[in-house]
Amino acid sequence: MGERVGVIGAGYVGLTSAACFTQLGHQVVCVDNDQSKVEALRRGEVTIVEPGLTELVRDGLGCGRLRFTTTPDELSDVDFVFLCLPTPEGKDGAADVRVLEEVVATLPGLLRPGCVVVTKSTVPVGTGARLTELLGRPDLPVVSNPEFLREGHAVEDFLTPDRIVLGAVPEHRASAERVAALYGETNAPVWFTDPASAELTKYASNAFLALKVSYVNVLAELCEHYGADIRDVGRLMGLDSRIGPAFLVPGPGWGGSCLPKDTAALLRTADHAGVDFGILRDAMKANARQRAAVVRKIRLAITGVSDGSLSGIRIGLLGLAFKAGTGDLRESPALAVARELARSGAVLTAYDPGVEAVEPDIVQVVDDPYLVAKDAAALVVLTEWPEFRELDWERLAAATERAVVVDARNLLDPATVGEAGFTHTGLGTDPNRRTG
Numbered sequence: 001m002g003e004r005v006g007v008i009g010a011g012y013v014g015l016t017s018a019a020c021f022t023q024l025g026h027q028v029v030c031v032d033n034d035q036s037k038v039e040a041l042r043r044g045e046v047t048i049v050e051p052g053l054t055e056l057v058r059d060g061l062g063c064g065r066l067r068f069t070t071t072p073d074e075l076s077d078v079d080f081v082f083l084c085l086p087t088p089e090g091k092d093g094a095a096d097v098r099v100l101e102e103v104v105a106t107l108p109g110l111l112r113p114g115c116v117v118v119t120k121s122t123v124p125v126g127t128g129a130r131l132t133e134l135l136g137r138p139d140l141p142v143v144s145n146p147e148f149l150r151e152g153h154a155v156e157d158f159l160t161p162d163r164i165v166l167g168a169v170p171e172h173r174a175s176a177e178r179v180a181a182l183y184g185e186t187n188a189p190v191w192f193t194d195p196a197s198a199e200l201t202k203y204a205s206n207a208f209l210a211l212k213v214s215y216v217n218v219l220a221e222l223c224e225h226y227g228a229d230i231r232d233v234g235r236l237m238g239l240d241s242r243i244g245p246a247f248l249v250p251g252p253g254w255g256g257s258c259l260p261k262d263t264a265a266l267l268r269t270a271d272h273a274g275v276d277f278g279i280l281r282d283a284m285k286a287n288a289r290q291r292a293a294v295v296r297k298i299r300l301a302i303t304g305v306s307d308g309s310l311s312g313i314r315i316g317l318l319g320l321a322f323k324a325g326t327g328d329l330r331e332s333p334a335l336a337v338a339r340e341l342a343r344s345g346a347v348l349t350a351y352d353p354g355v356e357a358v359e360p361d362i363v364q365v366v367d368d369p370y371l372v373a374k375d376a377a378a379l380v381v382l383t384e385w386p387e388f389r390e391l392d393w394e395r396l397a398a399a400t401e402r403a404v405v406v407d408a409r410n411l412l413d414p415a416t417v418g419e420a421g422f423t424h425t426g427l428g429t430d431p432n433r434r435t436g
């Protein structure tokens, strides 16, 4: 028999947690204050792009173990409540925990004795202690259980995580163990630690991923200077098991709803402690430069000079989301590049399998990749959707005004698109050289 679990927030993390805990056999009530979202979820409609999530939600609704509500009162009989609320970037880069604190302040009047309050939101170090104080009820243990899922792989990552981290003060260790048990049988290491370590691990992980991508982006620039190829350099670095192959592909910069805000928040936390975390600041600066570098590359490919005018020039964009596998546009480097191109007078058309619309004054979104090529002076790959590789590049070449492609994700095989007639520019690659 499963446990009674409450989840507050039905976004990427909350909805995934609710659906997966239901799948693991628990009874789940998921609370969100967005009425229309809750109504859609009750009909089994999931609006975010997450493989397998709709099916899990529908299964959960079907078997009656998952329900959605806007009424926090329905948490009165749960034994665990997971906080999956937004913690956006606030003043000076610090995480804004106001929503979380407001919601937590309402919980003492709602929860039954012994209910475990679990923080899944990404929260600054010290939040666990702060929430304990806010709750003001010693019978409500607080456990930190940071979430490491990636968008586009949310269900898979939740059900088969690399690790499960639980932070609790020694008196609440048993509660942390009960939280761990909710995940059922798992091959993942389950690690119990103190709340501050759990909270910091989350920021440390995201910021490290950001550092890794900034590192490879700068390295790509260096490769161009010396005629080296970042595809080889990245692959060969990645063969070192201490480095690992992931997060070594250059692109228009790291974005999304978390890496930028979490890096900023960690830097703020370090500043607050008087710790010089300059390498983080440098990674953030490199990230801002990367978008501009991609725009310069596009100008150069189209006009022959890196500051050439784009006024009235048609450009086709492949990808708008911050990465492949999601329709999420939050802090999307692709969108930032599009904005800059639009500001420079370019006329933009875009296709992204996960995105239906963006601000129409910037770019016209179409539902057919071949339409973006029509009369374009260049195509630009901004999001690394694998299906872009499989497009009919000869057909695309025929539709363009000039067969120029700027591959800001090093996604395409230069030889294939070259044979189709395209002039190809990647990041940190020599167009005349084949790897292998």
Ligand SMILES: NC(=O)C1=CN([C@@H]2O[C@H](COP(=O)(O)OP(=O)(O)OC[C@H]3O[C@@H](n4cnc5c(N)ncnc54)[C@H](O)[C@@H]3O)[C@@H](O)[C@H]2O)C=CC1
Binding pocket: 008, 009, 010, 011, 012, 013, 014, 031, 032, 033, 034, 037, 084, 085, 086, 087, 099, 103, 120, 121, 122, 123, 147, 148, 149, 150, 151, 257, 258
């Ligand atoms: N998106 C991701 O891939 C990951 C996010 N996180 C962290 O998890 C937390 C949540 O992130 P997301 O799920 O992406 O956010 P989200 O924006 O997708 O979802 C947040 C949900 O909370 C609801 N909400 C806001 N205020 C509320 C209130 N007062 N009462 C009830 N519901 C309320 C919103 O309507 C929304 O449905 C953040 O701290 C984030 O840093 C952690 C790991 C992965």
Ligand SMILES: O=C(O)[C@H]1O[C@H](OP(=O)(O)OP(=O)(O)OC[C@H]2O[C@@H](n3ccc(=O)[nH]c3=O)[C@H](O)[C@@H]2O)[C@H](O)[C@@H](O)[C@@H]1O
Binding pocket: 122, 147, 148, 149, 150, 151, 152, 206, 209, 213, 246, 247, 248, 249, 250, 251, 252, 253, 254, 255, 256, 257, 258, 259, 322, 323, 324, 333
């Ligand atoms: O806290 C969070 O929200 C999550 O943030 C990231 O997940 P996500 O935001 O889904 O995105 P990532 O897959 O990490 O990609 C981040 C950015 O780096 C870019 N990237 C990634 C890898 C790479 O080699 N090159 C590269 O440019 C992506 O395109 C994207 O813009 C982390 O990977 C998750 O572990 C974490 O739980």
